[in-house]
Amino acid sequence: MGESQLKRLKASLRAAGITGQQKPKKPSTKAKQSTGKNSSRLDRNVALQSIREEFNPFEIKTTREKHDISGRGRVKGAQGRPGLSKQIGEDNRKRTLLVEMQHRNKAGGIIDRRFGENDPTMTPEEKMLERFTKEKQKRVRGGDIFNLDGDEDQLTHFGKSLGGDDFDTGNEMMLSDDDMLEKRLKKRRLDENAETGSDPDEETRPERKKSKAEVMKEVIAKSKLHKYERQKAKEDDEEEREKLDAQMTDIWALLGRQQPSRISGPGTGANMEPVPGRDEPKDEVNTNINPDRLSQMEGKEDAKYDSRVREMVFDKRSQPAERTKTAEEKVLEESERLRKLEEARQRRMRGEEDSEDEQVDGDADGDDELEFGDAAGYGLGRGIPAAVLPDRTGDNPDELLDGDYEVSEDGYVDVDEDGVVDGSSAEFSDDFDEDEEVETGSGDEEEDDFLADLMPSKNGPRDSVPDLSKLRGDSNADQLAFTFPCPQTHQEMLEITDDIPVTDLPTVVQRIRVLHHPKLHAENKTKLAEFSSVLLEHIIYIANLAPASPPFVPLETLIRHLHALSKSYPERVATAFRTHLTDLHSNRTTGDLTAGDLVLFTAIGTIFPTSDHFHQVVTPAMIVICKWLGQVPPASIERLGMGTYLVTLCVQYQKLSKRFVPEAINYVLQALSLLAPAPQTPLPGNFPYHESEEGLRVGKIKGWTVRKITFADLFREREGEHKRDTEHTLMYTLLCLLEELLVLWAGKKAFTEVFEPAAEVVAHLLGRECKGTLSKSLKNKLKTTQAVLNTYLTRARLTRRPLELHHHRPLAIKTYIPKFEESYNADKRSYDPDKDRAQLAKLKAEHKRERKGAIRELRKDNSFVAREKLKEDKKTSKEYHAKMAKLTAMIQTEEGTAANEYKRQKNR
């Protein structure tokens, strides 16, 4: 770099061959001569330009590095030529954007594709010459100008052939058929050639050039042949079509459609069924001649066809009819349905559905920051202080009614002719989406059938429950009114049923349900929903009327009606149940229960799935039951009986889910200990034990035989003998319950712990102190119970294994050692071990870069456009001014001339 700027310039100029001694004379080649002068000038300019740039220090921009980083290599963009890149950008824009700008708002235009038009290096003479040769060559190549098959010069429209000689068929719809035709023709030609054994190519192969006349002859022959072939093909097609037309009626029949009534002709004729509306003499005549021709003659054929086609467009797609199913299929379907329902039940039993409601996540959040602390995750509520909160279930039940009933719209029970609610044939509303559609599809008809079945029942005198009528001898159902208003409050219900015997209630309810079927009126939905809660209230009311002997026959039917209603209005019915439970919980859980309460629990057990992990009605009901069992001391035989009933319900509820109910076994053991003729000391197990003031211990009774305990036993006044009978029966029932519990919880891990005390209690009952008082049949029962207990216990002991609850993968110990990169590379951008994440980051960076680039480019484009516009504006305004100046000058000249003329005239 020791040389001066000037010296370097000179040197480079010389190196580029611009100054100094010229290069030796160019070798004399013709090609060079033609373009040499031009190209050398161009080269010179380029070279000069580059030298200029090289020596302009402002053209190069370098970014100075603050710190030198070893091993990084060259940094991109450390040295740049802003001028150059700007220039390149400008040029690019001129080439693209400017052109676009100029073409904006302009349509059409001619693109000059003449040879060499845009080539500045060609002289006009050369251009002309080239064009001429091109044209000549084209002529020679396109020799077969009269060839009809010629592909090259075919007229096209949008790339499609304009059809040439196929115009006579003239049907645009056949366009695609044309191609087929073409192919067919070609194929036929080939076949013919094969037959003659001569190859068309072979014929043309001889070197001798054909004379023009020959060629022309050949061409003409060929075209004639083609024409003939085309005609033949067309005829074939016509034939085919006619055949199809003849079969049209069959097709109509196949389509399963009624023939459009407008269409006359072969359809009716073929079926030999004279259509009444069309029996006209004209038809008679017409049937003799070809109907096609006739219609053709009438000029209707096409119109008819078109109209048919158009009609078909609007036809519904045919739906496959429901195939009659075979017996096996029905069984299969039924079993599939049951399987699905069972699966759903299992899911609910495991509590999987409610996972979003009860988040079981004890470890999640900080210790005691939350309102309920650790207990918060378990949905236990606020604990005892919450007990004082007023219950708000009763305030506005209508709010809960707003939900849609689509799902359960069809949840009606078939009431067959005898009025017996048939559970199995009932449509059910469940939560399967796939089933829903089927239901709504087929539901309408069945619903109508359901109504149709029921409507006549209003006309003929019919009893609600036939076997009941047998029992009672006669029924006055025929004296019942046929129409009832839909009661919206229990008061209304009472008014309606005021003088109706309880046994006729099912009929009344059934009639109310039919009369206010949701299909009949829009408001009936809400009415029936309200009615369902009234019905529940009434059921309890009826049961409470005669606690000793509630009319179970109508009650059963009523509960089934309620069940059916609850399918349609689950929320309303559930709310009603919950209201009753709240009432029961707040008012009656410290004393005796009423018959209505027991019926309520029974109804819950049948209407709702009791095996669910959580259920809006069953869970509160269980809480109430267990609270009663656990907290109300069994002070009297009545209470013991109620408790026994509740325990039975517990067993019933847990039949499927087999959950553990400590209160149930506690109650059974406590009741047995209380009933035992002699107190047991020490008491086995840990069940709570309240000695009652009233003597509950079983007394002696003669001739007691095994009998089922009756509901009436709970509410009967009892003295002496009768009391003892009840006690014995109770004890018998309790023993049965104990066995039920054994079966229910067999296989549980803590089986032994639960039932060992029971074995001791039973042993005590069989012991010396108690033996005397118990009757023989009861002792037998005790012995069987003991045997069963011992069997189960032995088995449980044998199958007992230690707990192995913690087969968890051991947790990794957290490490806090900082992470070092073994092979660090400055160029490597990320060390993310997660490939997907790394890729994503890369993509994001790229996107960002691109975005920035695009923004930059757009800005530059904008400024370019502005610049160009300004330039143009300046240009136009300059032109305008120049023009105006010119005009002014011209006018002035003319004026001057005129003035001179005038002066001259004047002077003259």
Next chain:
Amino acid sequence: MPAQLITVDSKSVSKKRKRTGAVEKSRKDGSNKAAKPASSAPSAEEVLELEAAIVESPQNYNKIVVLLECVQNSPGNPELAVTSSVSLCRAFCRLMVKGSLSRRKTDDEAQATIVVWLRDRYKDYTRALCGLLNHQDPAVQTAALALLMRLVREDAAHLKPVGDELYFPHALFGKAVKALVYAEELDESVKDEFVTKYLNQHDDIRYSFYIAVSSLASEAPLSASTLSHFTDTALSLMVALDRPPTAEADLLDSNYAIGDPPSSSRKSKAAILQKPAHRKLLQETWLSLLRLPLSPPNTKSLLLTMSSRIAPTFLRPTLLMDFLVDAYAAGGTTALLALNGLFYLIATKNLDYPNFYPALYALLTRDVLHVRYRSRFFRLLETFLGSTHLPAALIASFIKRLARLSLSAPPSAVVVIVPFVYNLLKKHPSCTFMVHRAGTGEDRERWRKTGLLDCFDAGEVDPMKTGALESCLWELEMGMTHWQPNVATIARIVGEQFTKERYGIEDFLDHSYASMFNAEIQKSIKKPPVVEFDIPKKIFFGTEVEEDALAQENTLLSLWSFE
């Protein structure tokens, strides 16, 4: 009746009248009402006249006897009793002021006799008043109490022996307290009044009260029936003492009867004014009371207040130990409550209780999860078992016992037990074998043949020897299938990985059936509840044909008949 005496003492009474005017006024309403039924007995006016006569001249002292008769012998006429006793009170007060009741050296024989006689009447009168405390009518009781307290004040003011500036009529007050405590008809309102107006207001009354109660307690109680009544009332009064003197709390600094101490030097000597004396007396009173045979409810109420109110008043709380240990040894709920007091002693007074853990273990009875004090017990249990230095065998016994109890516990108790056991297992990792014990192949073979023999001995008293460490917590596994969904969910934590450090037991303590029910019922129905899809064929009746088949699946039908 003593002989009637005629004495003359003519001093002006106008001044006294003025002083007692206010009292008179207030009493007047009552006496006016009692005016009518004066057939044999004197009417209200006559009573007033008698009173005036008594005060007027010593000659009329015999009228005292008349009035006294009225007070003593009018059970059917409470108004008369009240008026006459009020009049007598006024009369005696004036006489005291006059000095007629106090003996003077200058008195001659006759005067001395009069004083003695008057004093006897005074005693009679106070006795009668005490008797009135057992009157059926609460109004009479209130009046009697007020009069007695007034007499106490006057007594202290005017009958004080020479030289004793801080005289308090302990004897009189003691009589009143005795009557109060033994009165079987005593109304609650009177008791309240006594507590709020006197006991909780004045130091000297308290002091005297302590003396009275302790002497009464140390006297051999008369019979079982009166004893229980005595303890009931005395304890309720003692417990009702507001702000008793403790190490921190000072005296009330207000006296009822005794005048202000003349100088600070004297004050320091008088026991009645000093806190240590008060405390010592109070402690003695308590001890004497606690030595009496107490009924269970009394013991419970005492134990409930033990750590908060009684123990802090003691100069030496360790003296309570006997009582607490006895209560603790009694077992049951009493022991549960005694725990609190014991804990107080152990924690603050360094009490060493050798058989503490066995006794604690013995507390885990069948009832412990059902009683009202469950949460209190668990709080203490958490404290007692909180140490990591306890032997694993002991902890295992407690865990196993709790698990066993959970089998018969209400859901609200299971909810406590599970996190509690979790915390214990977390703190004592050697106990985790109870939830996870994978045997060797040899073991498995043995188990397959004979089943696993549970080593836990539920009857063993010593928690170190129960063998619980070798057992397993099958009971908690049972809880995972509890009918209450939330309980089942909580029970599952035992089977999951023990990642949480500990559960705050406090959050699980306050639950009950009611709170659980409310929590459930307050959840709004978000999605329609699932309804059983098949309407059952039979709810109450089984058809004859299917009877047997149904009985298999329907417990209700198989056990109950609904005809």
